[in-house]
Amino acid sequence: MGFSNRFSLIKQLTITGFKLRYRGSVLGYFWSLLNPLLLLLTLYIVFALFMKINIPNYPLYLLIGILTWNFLSEGTVMSINSMVSNRELIRKMKFPTQSIIISSCVASFVVFLINLLIFFLLMVILKVNIYFTAVVLPFYLIELFMLVLGLSLFLSVLYVRYKDVIHIWNFFLLLGFWITPIVYSTDLVPFEYLRFYMLNPLARIIVDMRGALLDNFIPTLKNIFITTIISILTFVVGYVFFKKSSKRFAEEI
Amino acid sequence: MNVAIKLNAVTKNFSFYAKSENTLFHSFKSIFKRDKHVVISAIDRLSLEINTGEIIGIIGPNGCGKTTLLKIVGGILSPTKGTVKVMGKTLPLLELGTAFQESLSLKDNIFLYGSILGLSTETLKKRLTYIIDFSGIRQTDTNIKNFSSGMKLRLAFSIAKEVDADIYLLDEILTVGDEGFQKKCFVFFENLKRQGKTILLVTHDLSLVARECDRAILLDNGKLVADGESSSMVKKYLSIIINNDLKLVKKQLRVNKPVKELSLAFSKLRMLFEQLLMFKQFRNISNTILPFYNLETLIKNREAKKLFFGELRALLNFCYEHADEKEKLFIKNLVKNALQEELFPLENNEMMKIVVEDSKTVFDKEIKIKKVLFKDEMGVDGNVFETGKSMSIEIIYQALKDVKRPMFGIAIFDSTDHLITGPNTTFYNVTSESIKNSGVVTYVIKSLPLLKGTYKVSVSIYDELGSKPFDYHEKKYGFKAVEKDIKSLGGIINMDGRWIYK
Numbered sequence: 001m002g003f004s005n006r007f008s009l010i011k012q013l014t015i016t017g018f019k020l021r022y023r024g025s026v027l028g029y030f031w032s033l034l035n036p037l038l039l040l041l042t043l044y045i046v047f048a049l050f051m052k053i054n055i056p057n058y059p060l061y062l063l064i065g066i067l068t069w070n071f072l073s074e075g076t077v078m079s080i081n082s083m084v085s086n087r088e089l090i091r092k093m094k095f096p097t098q099s100i101i102i103s104s105c106v107a108s109f110v111v112f113l114i115n116l117l118i119f120f121l122l123m124v125i126l127k128v129n130i131y132f133t134a135v136v137l138p139f140y141l142i143e144l145f146m147l148v149l150g151l152s153l154f155l156s157v158l159y160v161r162y163k164d165v166i167h168i169w170n171f172f173l174l175l176g177f178w179i180t181p182i183v184y185s186t187d188l189v190p191f192e193y194l195r196f197y198m199l200n201p202l203a204r205i206i207v208d209m210r211g212a213l214l215d216n217f218i219p220t221l222k223n224i225f226i227t228t229i230i231s232i233l234t235f236v237v238g239y240v241f242f243k244k245s246s247k248r249f250a251e252e253i
Numbered sequence: 254m255n256v257a258i259k260l261n262a263v264t265k266n267f268s269f270y271a272k273s274e275n276t277l278f279h280s281f282k283s284i285f286k287r288d289k290h291v292v293i294s295a296i297d298r299l300s301l302e303i304n305t306g307e308i309i310g311i312i313g314p315n316g317c318g319k320t321t322l323l324k325i326v327g328g329i330l331s332p333t334k335g336t337v338k339v340m341g342k343t344l345p346l347l348e349l350g351t352a353f354q355e356s357l358s359l360k361d362n363i364f365l366y367g368s369i370l371g372l373s374t375e376t377l378k379k380r381l382t383y384i385i386d387f388s389g390i391r392q393t394d395t396n397i398k399n400f401s402s403g404m405k406l407r408l409a410f411s412i413a414k415e416v417d418a419d420i421y422l423l424d425e426i427l428t429v430g431d432e433g434f435q436k437k438c439f440v441f442f443e444n445l446k447r448q449g450k451t452i453l454l455v456t457h458d459l460s461l462v463a464r465e466c467d468r469a470i471l472l473d474n475g476k477l478v479a480d481g482e483s484s485s486m487v488k489k490y491l492s493i494i495i496n497n498d499l500k501l502v503k504k505q506l507r508v509n510k511p512v513k514e515l516s517l518a519f520s521k522l523r524m525l526f527e528q529l530l531m532f533k534q535f536r537n538i539s540n541t542i543l544p545f546y547n548l549e550t551l552i553k554n555r556e557a558k559k560l561f562f563g564e565l566r567a568l569l570n571f572c573y574e575h576a577d578e579k580e581k582l583f584i585k586n587l588v589k590n591a592l593q594e595e596l597f598p599l600e601n602n603e604m605m606k607i608v609v610e611d612s613k614t615v616f617d618k619e620i621k622i623k624k625v626l627f628k629d630e631m632g633v634d635g636n637v638f639e640t641g642k643s644m645s646i647e648i649i650y651q652a653l654k655d656v657k658r659p660m661f662g663i664a665i666f667d668s669t670d671h672l673i674t675g676p677n678t679t680f681y682n683v684t685s686e687s688i689k690n691s692g693v694v695t696y697v698i699k700s701l702p703l704l705k706g707t708y709k710v711s712v713s714i715y716d717e718l719g720s721k722p723f724d725y726h727e728k729k730y731g732f733k734a735v736e737k738d739i740k741s742l743g744g745i746i747n748m749d750g751r752w753i754y755k
Contacts, residue, residue: 005373012368019357092347094329095369164276247331250324251267252275 006096013103014110017082021107032111033118036066043183055185057128057214060119064210065182067115072148072202073173075108079152080159080166083253090249097246098239101156105149113141131216139224140209143231147201150231150238157245160252181206201230256340257420257451258303258326263335265296265321265475295321297475298335305340305419306449310462310483312490313472319455322472323347323422326453341419341451344370346426350409355398359390362397363412370416380415387411387437407434414441420451463487620656620688620723624649625712627732636732640705640739640747644698648712650724651691658684658717661694666709666728667745673708679719702746703734 022028040063047053047062055061082104083090090097123130158165180202181189189197198204204227211217269291270279295318303309311319324330325337327345352366363384367377377384385393388411390404397405410426426438442465445452454466462469462483469486471479471493479489626634630643638644648661662677676696678684710730714723739747 002373005368005371008372008374008377009368011374012365016354016357016361016365019361020354023356088351089369092329092345092351093369094327094343094345095371162275162277162280164278168277250329 006099009095010099010103010106013099014106017078017103017107018110029111029114033115036063036070036115039066047183053184057126060123060126060128060214061210062183063119063122064213065180065206067112067119068144068202068206068209069177069180069182070115071108071112071144072151073177074111075105075148076152076155076169077166077173078108079104079156080169083156083159087253090253092250097249098153098242101152101242102149105145105152108148109141109145112144128214129216131212133212133216133218136212136219137209140205140212140227143205143227146231146235147205150234150236153238153242154234157242160245160249176200176202179203201227201234255305256302256338257305257307258301258340258453259336259338260299260301260326261336261338263296263299263301263325263332263337264294265318265325265330266292266294266333268292295475296325296332299472299475299477300335301470301477301480303451303453305451307468308446308452308466309454310466310469310486311453311455311472312457312459312462312469312486313478314493317472318475319472320347320424321475323424323453323455326420327422339420342417343420343422344413344416344418345422345424346413347422347424349413349426350405353397353405353409356396359385359393359395359397359408362408366409367412367415370413372412372415376415384408384411384415387414389433403431403434407437410434410438410441418450420453421445422453422455424455425457459487459490619654620650620652620659620714622648622712622714622724622726623651623691625710625726625730627730638701638732638734640703640734640736640741641700644701646696646698646710646712648694648696648714649691650688650694650714652688656688656723658686659688659723660684660715660717660719662713662715663696664711664713665703666711668707668709670709673703673745677713677715677719679717684717700749701734702749704739704741704744704747705734705736706745707731707733 022032040059043062043066044059048058079101082100086100089095090100120130155165155169179197180200186194186197186203186207204223208217208219208223208227212219269275297318299318299322311322313319321330323345324347325332326339327343327347328339329345329347331337350366352369353362354365357365360381363381364374364377367384368374388404388408390400390408392399397408400408423442442452454462456462466483468481469483470477471486471490473493478493479486624647626647626649627636627638628634628645628647629638646663648663650661660677660679662675664675665673667673678694708731709728710732711725711727712730713725715721715725716723741747
């Protein structure tokens with residue numbers, strides 16, 4: 001299959017995914033926005049009103065974390081699910097299987113981007129300054145995309161081999177939500193644990209992205225270097241692992 | 254000649270756990286307790302060379318590895334061992350329309366399925382109207398879930414047709430769908446042939462292979478059994494089927510004695526059947542019969558057996574009606590052989606035109622039906638009887654030899670040829686040990702339950718097992734039933750029931 005045909009395929013699969021998910025209506029999209037917004041509301045009530053966390057611009061602070069996490073969890077879960085729903089296709093047709101995963105990730109990514117627009121809209125409404133440092137955002141978006149795609153590819157291979165991976169991953173997602181600085185700041189993490197805490201690549205990305213968007217903060221070169229390496233590595237390992245294993249998908253799935 | 258496909262000692266094994274699906278939990282559990290790991294060899298050391306432009310038929314029993322072979326050549330599966338070399342682009346068409354999304358529109362599905370097949374969006378945009386036209390579908394703005402399976406099939410084919418490949422891998426696609434669709438498939442197939450494309454064709458339709466393929470490959474249990482000129486391969490395959498059957502029969506014999514008759518009969522019937530299927534015009538019928546085409550189900554399942562013989566009878570009659578003189582003779586001989594070898598169970602002989610036509614030469618008349626009389630309660634013979642009154646049917650026979658335990662039988666049909674009842678002496682357990690010279694056997698009906706109408710009667714004399722006919726008069730007789738005391742408004746029988754008020 002040539003490059004342009006592969007591109008067409010990914011495009012078609014993505015469009016199909018969107019149509020199936022949202023049944024072609026704008027309202028459909030709002031349902032998927034409602035989920036993070038409700039989570040935002042709940043967490044805001046609990047942490048800002050009940051527990052009195054004192055972080056400036058806390059709603060926005062919370063939202064960017066939730067949206068980023070949402071992209072990761074949706075992207076990976078949708079990818080695994082797309083392997084399930086395209087089972088017959090994988091068994092009976094010849095086509096680059098990774099396009100299923102890529103299109104799932106692209107679809108989640110597009111939703112993520114639209115949600116970010118809402119985020120900026122909220123910034124304007126709440127009259128929060130948008131700093132010049134926000135220009136690094138696209139860079140983090142690319143990193144995030146590679147990270148999620150690599151993870152999805154990796155998990156999908158595992159899913160083909162072990163059908164209970166989906167349950168285990170759901171558990172990890174729940175756990176991950178709380179060991180990533182989404183609702184709280186890394187200042188709360190005891191110093192002696194911080195080194196381990198920061199092994200989570202998403203923690204670094206969220207901290208840096210949030211700093212750039214809300215605090216006029218430029219990420220350190222060290223952090224940029226680490227997150228870039230981890231993202232690229234995740235993507236490459238995931239892709240190679242997937243490519244190697246996909247030869248046996250038709251019989252194993 | 255250029256080599257298009259080259260397989261070198263290809264082996265494909267499938268392995269899975271006997272009891273459960275693969276899960277991490279299961280892997281963990283199996284540290285303590287081992288689950289059986291089953292390995293199935295779908296393809297076993299297969300070496301093969303196919304030249305560009307060859308039309309190859311792949312035949313063999315179910316589960317012999319035909320589809321697996323196509324998947325390996327098409328790159329869907331990769332071999333466990335051995336090497337596969339494929340020159341050029343392959344288009345595997347294993348199951349048409351697998352990728353359709355029920356809740357999407359026709360157009361969306363065309364783009365989706367097309368791009369999975371490797372067509373670019375531009376090509377699809379350009380060919381969109383043509384594809385829809387070709388598929389013959391008019392409702393272009395509804396969801397595909399409202400389409401019939403035939404429509405989906407046609408649509409999928411119309412899209413797949415747009416793909417340009419060098420090697421086409423077709424799995425049963427020429428034999429599915431309605432007649433119009435089959436014709437379209439066929440034109441497509443002929444076009445491919447003309448363009449000199451390489452085609453691998455998997456089908457159960459042996460006549461198609463014999464007719465359309467240059468060469469055929471016979472697989473059994475994943476092994477290459479034979480490879481050569483297609484019609485001789487088809488013959489070889491038929492002999493394998495029969496041999497397999499005989500093996501099964503032998504196995505059955507050890508377990509279950511009464512099965513013997515049926516098993517032998519079946520394997521011979523099957524041979525007869527396969528010979529019939531070689532005629533090209535009977536291709537369509539073969540598809541309807543093949544599913545029942547399994548000895549074991551026939552033995553176990555009475556309904557399947559009935560269906561099988563029913564289908565067979567229909568097939569024979571159909572073939573006979575449509576055959577030319579030479580073929581007619583051929584079929585006649587087949588049937589004669591089948592009859593002489595006692596292949597048909599009693600009730601299925603009855604409606605076979607071929608049998609009736611040739612009855613005189615076929616039956617071994619050790620005992621003959623001389624006359625059949627219908628008598629009323631006064632013992633007066635006639636052919637009009639009153640519903641609810643007594644009636645008897647007398648079979649007057651003439652035996653040329655001593656005949657042991659013959660089975661006398663009658664069968665009564667209504668005007669639309671539905672069998673109403675078919676009593677025989679064995680069923681009533683009134684067989685006499687031996688019969689000499691001539692005599693009369695009477696079937697007495699105390700109260701005729703048949704309502705107003707004309708009825709046909711067949712009379713037969715069989716041997717004690719009911720497998721060999723001595724004499725047989727199909728629907729040669731008849732009588733009329735009239736209503737006097739009983740007045741009905743319709744139906745066939747009067748059930749001698751009562752109404753009760755409480």
